[in-house]
Amino acid sequence: MEYLTDNLVFGIVLSLAAFEAGLWISKKTKLAIFNPLLVAIFIVVVFLIAADIDIETYNQGGQFIHMFLGPATVALAVPLYKKLDQLKQHAVPILTSILFGSVVSVASVVFFTMLFGLEHEIIMSLLPKSVTTPIGIELSKQMGGIVPVTVLSIIITGISGAMMAPAVIKLAKLKNKIAIGIALGTSAHAIGTTKALEMGETESAMSSLAIGIAGIMTVFIAPWVYQLTYGLLFFWQ
Amino acid sequence: MKLFRQAIIIFGIYLLGDWISKTLHWMVPGNIVGMLILLGLLYSKMLKLEQVEAMAGFLLDHLAFFFIPAGVGILSIYAGIQGIWLKLLLICVITTAITMTATGKMAEALLGRNNRQGE
Structure with missing residues (x-):
C-alpha cells in the first residue's frame, strides 16, 4: 500500500477520480446540495480516513493541483474583459451596487460571527465567503483565516445562494434583470451564476461580471469594513 | 503547443503579480495583482485575446477541480x-x-x- 500512496501521482489520481464521481452524482441527482466539488472533497476525505492515509501523503500530489489556483485567478481577467462592454452601459449603478453588496457581505459576517461568539480566526475565515474561491483563499490567508474553513464556507454560500435565489428574488420583489444578475454574482459567486444561467442571458452575463468585480472590491474593502464593524459593535456592547 | 505558449504568458503574469505583491508588501494578493495586470494588457490591446484565451479557458473550465486539495485540508x-x-x-x-x-x-x-x- 505504501508504494501506491507514497507517490506524487497518488493524490492526483485520487482527486481526479473523486471529481469524476462528483460530476456523475451531481448529474444523476440534479440536486444543488450534491455540488461536484463538495462531493469530491467528501469522497477524498472519507477515503483518506478509511484507508488511514496521512493528509501529508495526499498533499504530495495535492499541492500540484492547488498550484493551478494562482494562474486560474489571473485567467478570470479574460471573461471580465469580454464583459466590459456590458459594464460600460450602466457602469456607475452596477459598480455602486456591487461595492454596496460586498460591504454588506463583510459587515454581516462580522456581525453574525460576533453575535454567535466565534473566535477571531473563524471571523477571518468567513469574511471572503461570498467571493470566488481563488480570491477568497488568498484573502483568507492575508487576513489570518483558516483556508479549509474558507473553502467550505464559500461552497456552502454558493450552494445555499443558488437554492435560496428564487425565494429571495420573490420576497425582495426584484424585477430588474440586471439587478437580479448582480445580486446573484455578488452574493453567491460562480455557483449562484449557474442559477442565473437558468433565468436568462442578461442575468447570467451580469452575474458573471459581478463575480470578478466583487472579488476585487472585497479584497480592497475587507480589512477596513472589518475594523469599522468590529469597532462599532465593540463600543455598542 | 498552443496551450504551453499561452501558459507561459498566464503563469508568467501570475509570477510577476505575486512578486510585486510580496516585494511591495501589499495587502492585495499576488493573484489579484496578476489578474489586474492581464486585464490591463488586454484592455490596452498589448495582448490579444487569442494569445491567452485557450489556456484561460482550460483553467476556468476546470476551476472547481483545483479547489479539492484546499477543501480536503x-x-x-x-x-x-x-x-x-x-x-x-x-x-x-x-x-x-x-x-x-x-x-x-x-x-x-x-x-x-x-x-x-x-x-
Missing part, C-alpha cells in the same frame, strides 16, 4: 470546528440571503425597476 482542522459547524452553516446562509437582498435592492434603486435592454 478540512481533515487537519476538523477537531477545531467540530463544535461550531452548525453556527458556521447558519451564518453562511443568513449572510448570503442578506447580501443578495441588499445588492439587488440597491441595484434596482439605481437602475429602476424595469429593464428593457439586454434581451
Whole structure:
C-alpha cells in the first residue's frame, strides 16, 4: 500500500477520480446540495480516513493541483474583459451596487460571527465567503483565516445562494434583470451564476461580471469594513 | 503547443503579480495583482485575446477541480470546528440571503425597476 500512496501521482489520481464521481452524482441527482466539488472533497476525505492515509501523503500530489489556483485567478481577467462592454452601459449603478453588496457581505459576517461568539480566526475565515474561491483563499490567508474553513464556507454560500435565489428574488420583489444578475454574482459567486444561467442571458452575463468585480472590491474593502464593524459593535456592547 | 505558449504568458503574469505583491508588501494578493495586470494588457490591446484565451479557458473550465486539495485540508482542522459547524452553516446562509437582498435592492434603486435592454 505504501508504494501506491507514497507517490506524487497518488493524490492526483485520487482527486481526479473523486471529481469524476462528483460530476456523475451531481448529474444523476440534479440536486444543488450534491455540488461536484463538495462531493469530491467528501469522497477524498472519507477515503483518506478509511484507508488511514496521512493528509501529508495526499498533499504530495495535492499541492500540484492547488498550484493551478494562482494562474486560474489571473485567467478570470479574460471573461471580465469580454464583459466590459456590458459594464460600460450602466457602469456607475452596477459598480455602486456591487461595492454596496460586498460591504454588506463583510459587515454581516462580522456581525453574525460576533453575535454567535466565534473566535477571531473563524471571523477571518468567513469574511471572503461570498467571493470566488481563488480570491477568497488568498484573502483568507492575508487576513489570518483558516483556508479549509474558507473553502467550505464559500461552497456552502454558493450552494445555499443558488437554492435560496428564487425565494429571495420573490420576497425582495426584484424585477430588474440586471439587478437580479448582480445580486446573484455578488452574493453567491460562480455557483449562484449557474442559477442565473437558468433565468436568462442578461442575468447570467451580469452575474458573471459581478463575480470578478466583487472579488476585487472585497479584497480592497475587507480589512477596513472589518475594523469599522468590529469597532462599532465593540463600543455598542 | 498552443496551450504551453499561452501558459507561459498566464503563469508568467501570475509570477510577476505575486512578486510585486510580496516585494511591495501589499495587502492585495499576488493573484489579484496578476489578474489586474492581464486585464490591463488586454484592455490596452498589448495582448490579444487569442494569445491567452485557450489556456484561460482550460483553467476556468476546470476551476472547481483545483479547489479539492484546499477543501480536503478540512481533515487537519476538523477537531477545531467540530463544535461550531452548525453556527458556521447558519451564518453562511443568513449572510448570503442578506447580501443578495441588499445588492439587488440597491441595484434596482439605481437602475429602476424595469429593464428593457439586454434581451
